[in-house]
Amino acid sequence: MDTNHVTIGKYRIERELGRGSSGTVYLAHDDFRKIQVAVKQIHGHLLADPARASRYRRMLHNEAILAGRLNHPHIVRVIDVDERAEPPYVVLEYIAGQSLEAFTTPDALLAVDDVLDIGFKCCNALAYAQTQGLVHRDIKPANLLRQADGGIKLTDFGIAVSEHVDETRIAGLIGSPAYMAPEQIREETVTHHADMFSLGVVLYELLTGQKPFQGESDYATIYKISAANPVPLRVIRPSLPAALDVVLARALAKSPTERFANWSDFADALVRINRELPRSTAKGSEAERFQQLRGMDFFAEFSDVALWEVLRLSKKHSLRRGTVLMEERTLGASFYLLLQGQVTVSKKGSVLSTLSAGVSIGEMVYLQPEEQVRTATVVAKTDIVVLKIQGASVRQASAELQTSFDKAFIKILIGRLVTANKRLAEWDFTLPMLGD
Secondary structure (H helix, E strand, C coil), rough: CCCCCEECEEEEEEEEEEEECCCCEEEEEEECCCCEEEHHHHEEHHCHHHHHHHHHHHHHHHHHHHCCCCCCECCCCCEECCCCCCCCEEEEEEEEEEEEHHHHHCCCCCCCCHHHHHHHHHHHHHHHHCCCCEEEECCCCCEEEEEEECCECCCCCCCCCCCCCCHHCCCCCCCCHHHCCHHCHHHHCCCCHHHHHHHHEEEEEEEEHHCCCCCCHHHHHHHHHCCCCCCCCCHHCCCCHHHHHHHHHHHHCCCCHHCCCCCCCCHHHHHHHHCCCCCCHHHHHHHHHHHHHCHHHHHHCCCCHHHHHHHHHHHEECCCCCEEECCCCCEEEEEEEEECCEEEECCCCEEEEECCCCCCCCCCHHHHCCCCCCCCEECCCCEEEEEEEEEEHHCCCHHHHHHHHHHHHHHHHHHHHHHHHHHHCCCCCCCCCCCC
16 A cells, blocks of 8 residues: 555554554554554455455454453553444554564563563453453464563454453454464353463463474364473573473463463462562673674574574583583483583593584484483583583474584584594504414
């Protein structure tokens, strides 16, 4: 649409803000109120079929009558609606910011305390909606807007249901499959516990950069939501507080009765974790670690997204000279990346080699997970800095990251074979002649 001199109703269009499967959102000016607004207009082609047109008009009607009566600092306000326009539209409070979709990849995750703050604010907004008899039914990153000052606004009540108004109910399976609660998938009557499950999915994604239930198709995803448990948060990102796994496991329980009884309990649990977070964690230090990894040959073929994912699933350790990193004939589930310093590798008391920064150590626990017995002893020859990574964490990571590690390890193993062959070639294997 050429937005020059274009109006929708009485609203003067300035530019497009976003486009989805059901409609387009425009930034517009309300000349009467002298404010900027967001105008969401249904795509015209969706109205060609009477059945679909009725469904989309009902969704717009829902947003108007349900969200229109809400007044909360963390819920986008509805200003106006015209259900009979061609195409119909709804006018919303304009929020300068971006949806939380921008923070759901490993290279763009927010700080943990920011995510907990988002969760707390969403609990407050949804608790308020519950007092009005509303269940949102479509909590997902795209429907949560983050302002520059950290404020959060919940939007899109198009498929919400009211306990008091039967005409708001839209029949059939509707919503975003990856964020649906099991009872919503079964098309049972939903309560605030369904929104609680969806918010748990959102928080999991904001903390790890991946969804807790993700299949190759919507059907596979729905099956996982109904039957599978998500990978624990700390397998994907070991630095997260252990209490977060407990809280999100409860929010993501299959049965509504096993989730938090109310929003206040959920919010309080998030606040308790936030209070225990170390306040000395500097966001700049993570950027420095990223730059350090980017400068290592080991990570030369890793994309930025994969490299951020490495930071999320690893833990950095500074160890003193003489520290035993691993010991032969013991079990181990982790491998290491040596960032600074040197280590010695020995077997049966004989030193085999000295390794310097930029190499991996103990990677066989990832390459051969069925064999976790250490075959050598590794000791810090100097003070060292390492990244510790659980082999299981990489196996649960994105396909891109696994491929990147596979290629890096193969490169290292080939290098070691070449070195070994050169050493063998230097040895004198002259055999005595028969009869000597």
